[in-house]
Amino acid sequence: MGTCKECGEFLGGSASIKDYRDHFKICPAKNPEWICTDKDAKQYCKVISKTEFEFKERGTNKVINLNEYSSEKTEEEISGHYNSLAQLKEYCNNDEEEINLVIAECIFENNFAPPR
């Protein structure tokens, strides 16, 4: 008890039905503005702007602003997931929003996601 089955967020050991109802209003699994970016990890993403993405994963909440990352830093962050930025761009068919989302997801997973 106490953990949302949909998104994995811990709601407290004595969470009541009211606590669940309040949570469901903001639960990423129940609100269409959140995209599920990793089903197994219960990772969700909300697009704030072309360069800002908010992630939720089992109670962790983090906004990634790509403007805070230099191109060198970006290359470094995606290196564990893709061979190069060029490869990532090809993989995303050069869709800028898609590319940015994947980069933000890499940054979130490398630095902020809870342990799996």
Ligand SMILES: [Zn+2]
């Ligand atoms: Zn939830």
